[in-house]
Amino acid sequence: MLNARLAEMTRQLMAIADFLTITELADQLQVSPRTVRYDLDKLDDWLAANDLPGLDRLSGKGIRLRLSDSERQRVLAALREAGSYDYVLSPGERRQQIFAALVGGGGRVTLSKLSKDLSVSKVTLVNDLKQVRRRLQPLGVVVSSDNKGLRISGKETDIRDAFYKHVLTALDEQQLFELLYGECENWQLYLRRVLPGSLVSSVEKALRQSVPGKWSSEHFAGLLLLARLTFVVQRMLQGHVVARFSAQVDDAWLDCGQLMLDSLVEFDLDCKQEVRYLGWCLQVGIVGDSQFVREYVRAMIDAISEKTDLQLRLDLELAEGLYNHLLNSGIQAGAAVENPLLSQIQANHADIYTEIEEWCQDNDFGGVIPSPGEVGYIALHFAAALERLSGQTVKRKALVVCSNGIGTARMLAVKVQNNFPALELVEVASYSNFRERQDFEDIDLIISTLPLPEVPKPVVVVSPFLSTQDINRLARFLGDSAPGWRNQEKLVADVLDIVGKHSDKVDYLLLRAELNHYFRRTHASEDKSALTRLLKFEHIQVLAGGGTWQEAVSMAAAPLLADDYIRQQYVDAMLAQIQTLGPHIVIAPGVAMPHAKWEEGALRPGISLAVLREPVRFGHKANDPVRLVFVLVPGKKNEHLSALEELFDLVASERNVCALAESDNPTAVWKIITQSKVEEQCD
Template sequence: MLDERAANLLRVILSNRLVTLKQLEQQTNCSRRQVQYDLQKINNWLGEQKLPLIVNKRAHGLMIEEEIRRFVPKVFEFEPNTYAPSHEERITMILVLTFLKKEYLSLNHLTQVLRISRNTALSYVKLANSAANQFGLQIEYSRRNGYYFSGNELDIRHLLLKRLANFIQNPNGIKLLKEIFQESEEVISFQSHYEKIYSSLICIEKELNVTFVEEKMMELATFFTFLFERVKRSSFSLFPGHIEDALENTDFLNVAMIFLERLEITLPPDEIMYISMQLMGLNIRYHHELFQKENDGELHKVLDEIVNEFEKLACVTFANREQAIQSLYMHIRPAYYRMVFNIPISNPYLSRIKKEYFDLFILVKKSLKRLEEYVKVPISEDEIGYIALHFGSFLKSQGLPIRRKRAIIVCPNGIGTSNMLKSQLEKLIPEIEITKIISLREYDFGKESEIDVVFSTVFIQTNVPLIVINPILSAIDKARIIQEVDIILHGSGSIHPNINSLLQVIKLFSTVHDEEGLSRAIADILVGTIAEKIGRYKPVLNELLTSEMLQLEERVDSWEEAISLAAKPLLETQAIDQEYINAMIQNVIDLGPYIVMAPNVAIPHARPEQGVKKLGMSLLRLKSPVCFSSTNPDKKANIIIVLAAVDSETHLKALSQLTELLEEESNIAHLIAANTVEDMLPVIMKYSHKEKE
């Protein structure tokens, strides 16, 4: 029997053609001892299945026989009587059982379903109650009713929808849900109920002439499977009057009625409205006609302002602005309804998005303030994470190379995630052409001869070389992909030197004070050598705004002089040439004083090809402000910061930190009041943090 951690390790191993123990530590967040312990468990299990063992070959990594790759996916199935649910799985199972409860839900019932002791079950009920508290709910107990939810019904459903969205991402999530469903409903199987709902959602796609995001359809079909059982047993008053009015004025109310007719389900008006609300919140992969709807004119205007704000904050210009807005609209429209109706969305990639694209996340978050004003509710970080991917895909798509080896991406996620993945792979492996992005349902086995490689975020059976990838690529992921492509296309992969051998050689010529730390550092270099070449280093704010780049002056005669003087340190260090200064001045003449981005602060810039030689930033402080407009006296600045960007990404970390600094008026006042360059440095240093890589 494999527990969850060992089973997950085996999946990771099978997703790699060549992997080291160090890479497994990083991909699973486990210690070396845990990896070795679980590897022994896996080999014991493989032995029981009469399969070859996984061997750790020095200077190569783990060797996995093809027989294992062919056989394991077929037998690597969930077994209800032997599988031990994880900590989080047990909490969700209790919440689902409480939501679905047919009659009396007792502690004995929980111990039987979860296969745990009474004391352990009690401790998990407390944990489940803590999870419910986050939604303003309580799990209560009475001798008459057993365990039940206390609180607003909409909040109860929001809780379950959020938990299910995360739960079905787990390899055994659906299988555990089947087991729970059968405990409560002996007549209809989970699978038949789920498939009927999912098929009806596909019919709704055709009815609306749209394509829903497959991953979100699966989440909603799973949720509806449990919801319809709950509403059989109770009736609920769900909506205040103003929300009913908003729902009645949409086409989705009729769509919800058609959807329920296909399922042969009769529900009261409140529940029909609830179903329509959920359908409105489904993400759409693509639908050109929907973008042209006239009644969304106000939302289009908001999106235009958001893109404007992002371009200003990031100091970039989208090559195809209308396409950027249109793509953003595909996500924002359903997200708008989710915000208005408080429908939760779960973003399983949020932590990775914030880790890998922290600067982009921060800038997008700031750009979305206008949308928050429009919907009159705060935007969750889950939503911001998805929207950040849309912006990221456009930042990364700068031209396409010539015809190469062909590959496709199989991704059940939304268009933002898919496009970001496509953009990253195109830069990472230029020898391969990504011909299209498809969902699992769209994969055509009959056309496998037309492609050379399949990249997929989930495991699929295919005769074409398959590389399983994460939706959000870390530096380690990128290095592994390059290595796997080399193996598949060229029959070779880079073999790393042995870490211990290098360590011994170093010890011969020096004194090692921290052997474990040095070992980790060597491993990081060996594993990250390729990754280092992939993305340029992104300097922090104080690495650009050094004392040499800061100037203090009393006043200037014109805004043109202010820009020229502010750019002087960059010109002297040959970061830019005179053409760039001329371009910045011309931009203000052509576009107006858009560079005044905060009170008393202007950030002039132009395009990289207009005279930038290397990344740089300089700052000029004026005691007397200079005005950048002859008609608007508010467009004045004491602080002029010149940005010289070499591309659309390398400057983002420093720029996001500068944005944080400028949000505090006290910081701006401090810079204006500074008597020396040294007075400015502490404020700049305060926001120059490196930990958020």
Template sequence: MSDERGRKVINYLLERPIHNIEELELQTKLTRRQLEYSLDKINEWLNDNGEPLLKVENNRVVVSEKTREQFFVQLEKKVPIKNYWMNSEERIKYLFLLLFYFYDDYFSVNHFVDAFGVGKTTVINDLKKLNMELEQQAVSVVYSRKEGYQLVGEEGNIRYYLMKMILWDFTEHQSTFIYDLFIEKNELTGFQETKKIVETMLQKYHITFVENRLTEFIYTFIFLKKRIASEVHITGKQYKAAAMIPMKEYQFSEELLKADGISSQGAILYVCSWILGLSIGTPDKMTKDYETIMDLVERISMRFEALSGIRFSNEEKAVRQLYAHFRPAYYRLLFKLPIINPLYSKIKEEYSELYDIVEEALKPIASLFEEPVPEDEIAFLTMHFASLCSSAEDRQYPKKVALVVCPNGIGSSSILYTELKALFPELSFIGPVETNEVEKLGDSYDLIFSTVPNVRLFYTKKLVYVVSPIMSTAEKYRLISDVYTHIGNFNFKIPRVDKLLTIIDKYTMIENKSGLEKELADYLIKGEEQHTEMPEEGPELYRITAPDMIQTGVKAGNWEEAIRLSAAPLLKNKRISREYIETMIQTAKDEGPYMVIAKHVALPHARPEDGALDLGISITVLDFPIVFGSKENDPVKYIFCLSAPKNNRHLNAMAELVNLLDDQGFYALLDSSRDPKQIYEYIYEQSRV
């Protein structure tokens, strides 16, 4: 507990009562020797405090419930441990905080030596590393005899680095330790005291934060308010004061700063923009920005539906959920505020085709902000669309009730809820809820799934499983194994992949052990039917079309005839019913040219229940382009008519189509070729690239 490595190991030990040593090595990124040293040190600490020791035997670490409780208590403490030794990464952050907060103090190397208890050479190396990190924000640490060490750069960039540092530590590691250490050592206003003030004002102005975003805001505000009070000018910020002053976020910012004697409008506008980029966007027609943001949300939703071939059954719910995320995203993009999505890599891996479609759907919006939408923002929106696209059945079983706790926001909550329902159909689920809602639920549940370890959950005396909102196949397998092990009245017990691998390895040569392990786990989780009949990624584009569904040189008199002609191959191949065609045309009459998704490109489709019989897409090239009524993208020459009986199985093919629509070579082929086989072969070859 006296260094960062020990705390990291403890964070992982909290997740489960039994751990495999090799898994712990991978999770902590420690060598076997480093891990064993940390485990020995933790046991020394437990022994000194009269707690049960970790049992390290048979390549496993076993943690008793009493020991886990003690770990929770220690990690929840806001007062840092005495005689704590910072590692290099922590010293660098602490250095930045010193220079950031005490910007008007004089600092020499000797000050840093005293603060850290290390030598001058170590401090100088830490300063060099800090400078390398600050370079990305055009900020540097500069020394002069007159002023000592100072942060030099645009004030906006300096503040941006602080925000991003706190965001990263909290979202990636769920850790505020170094900030609590700084607050304690330098006697700053504490977290709990600041939280009371902030929460009171949030209630007063009816502003809502996701639980984790509130924590990040409070810590950042503690360090930031002194610099805000200095009224250092921030260049390049274009605040629309006339639009922001009537907002409740402006009034909140004004009162919050007034409590610290800060009254300048520039400071209030700065905090207001920051709040707008963090708080949940509740659709409210009375706010001045409602029409602007709702218009963007509806455009994104319609474009996603057009590109993906998915028609949301509950449009109002979809739009409200997207609004809640997009309003703060809009202000983050507008005011260049930092965003970090620790699940970005997992989302791109697990929902790659959906990510590509969302990225394409956002391209017209990006032009408003003069730069592409950051990948982290795209990943967050992908989570929202993934939960909206889910078609998992809501089965109810009275045996056990599971509570889902997720303090990370709507996207994470929705997708975790959907994943867990698919993994555990034997359970009934309630939630998702934030941590502070758990106590209100009494004894209405049997076990808890949470995205973060929290001592309050431990005190419920229920089984607590710490999970990632986006789980890999291996993580799903491990979770199923843990749950089935601990809940005795489940009739099914999942086989262990490591045992199967050991048996296979005895009698065969395994060329790709990790690949085999993943596929075995995937098979065991999904079962025979899903594994063989419905691959997770869905079929490629070439598998859902064919030469006899590709038409060139087609003549049509108007848009309605063009849709009927484009749908004819699907009807002939019994992929759709006649009602499906009539629904597409009627929807276009009711809603306008929803299917025109790009310049000269239309993708007509309807909902599965409207007569989609089998998965398929036809491709039609018109001899003479037809006006569909789209101001931006008329006239239409290329029509891709889609039939999708299941709401998300076709997404891989649609992601491939989105990429083809950016390929000028594809259009050139469609314009020049009269041979459907040649076009089909091009599609096939592109899918293999």
């Protein structure tokens, strides 16, 4: 009997009269050439056993299958009989099985055993392992090998999350039901060993006892929760327990977690530290109650309203439509929802789709990120609301250009956006990237730190730190197009007018001074924590300095590396970037801010500072030598931008830079950073 892969190989050979090479077949079947050779031998054996002509193999040309019409009909009949009982795993399914094999056993698993069980060559298996490693690494899970075989390592919570995200949520409802309740099929293989039927029954019983009336196997989300909890209990039985788990769990769900652990008495589990984790699984897995859905809808509408400057909060039809959709969609199951309109939605409602997608990435629905198809359906509700809403705000579009590189340009963009929220920044570019731009039709204005001759759009030249004069210049240019910008002096004048209506015995000069002092102090106290949230006291160093710039960057990054903010890969990326692009990271006289991309080894956003007693030269003509090295680790969702703006304000002051450079210890540095903003604005 032909299995699924041999059947597909036969179809490929029958579909073309000419020769196919082994490489072409390997690409089409997503296996290695060696696996193709093995399968070709099996196909030849099957053809001979059925009195059919063998394969033509011609060196330099490939393989060909020539059949008469009657022979072709016989092969087609055999292909129709190739059933699921002889199922061959797809590449994605093989990778799920590999992960299941790694987490399911108590020890290691060998390549030879995996190769035999999965019916692929070791070459194909090695390629699959590369993909498994690539997917697991960002989640903190490592697959390593030695002469005893393959093993998996990482924090227990990371391993559990990875199995949930890359294995369980990849199954459809029918597969999940069959895995939990059906007879063992070939495609289940290692998965069934991880989730044995007897354990599933025990966990289901405990689940029903811990959340009576709230769980059901009638829908996908219920099956997914059962599978997740069964995997958790299996790991506990193998001795893999969560050492520390700090996620927020409501007291009611903690009680449910304890009740579930008590209900598993037959396994004699002494794992009290798992109560919080079990409670969390129950809390995020049972999302059927209406209050959660209403709060989720309200938060989404609030966020999208704020981003689009539209009063979507007032649209009751939008709120009710989203509520009913999410309550009945089974979105918490995390399945890839089929949406035949997705491409049209992404094309016709690109902006709103992107906003919703980004928000959903940061705000999971009961522990699950909505799939693109689901985001598309949500976007349709918002698109309908936008059509109902009149008087939409039209934003003017601006391009930000900076001579000091893309990092400085992004920081300038933050300041511009904070002061002029009605501006839409369509691009942030370095000068070198700007010179390559040919089309300016999509922008109304260019904000640049240097003059730009022969540009077909208005240019407003500002400093990289966006001074008060720059803000005033931009405000005059934009006029009514910047409704979000408020000048403090005008605010004070308005207050004085109001006070004047009620009293004629006011010392207006004194009152004006006090009001200005008040507003400045209030604004500073509200914002000053942004920088200190990312720059921790323990990440400040006062060093001897005087070495190379490579040493300065590496030493400045050391605290972040030690505290798991970054991997060594991130340090290497920073050094490589400076080596390639030059000293663009020297952003001000005496100040360097090396950084890399999130995907180059960042783990969480943060900032460190090294004060160098002896300056170091980076090769910047204007801003060398450097005594302050701020290492920036950006946030994946730009959560570092407010701190970045405050950091720019800090080093824009020559007085602050000098004071920091002359500090003898981290305490003195910390005092300057935490007090400079208020003191500077109040002088």
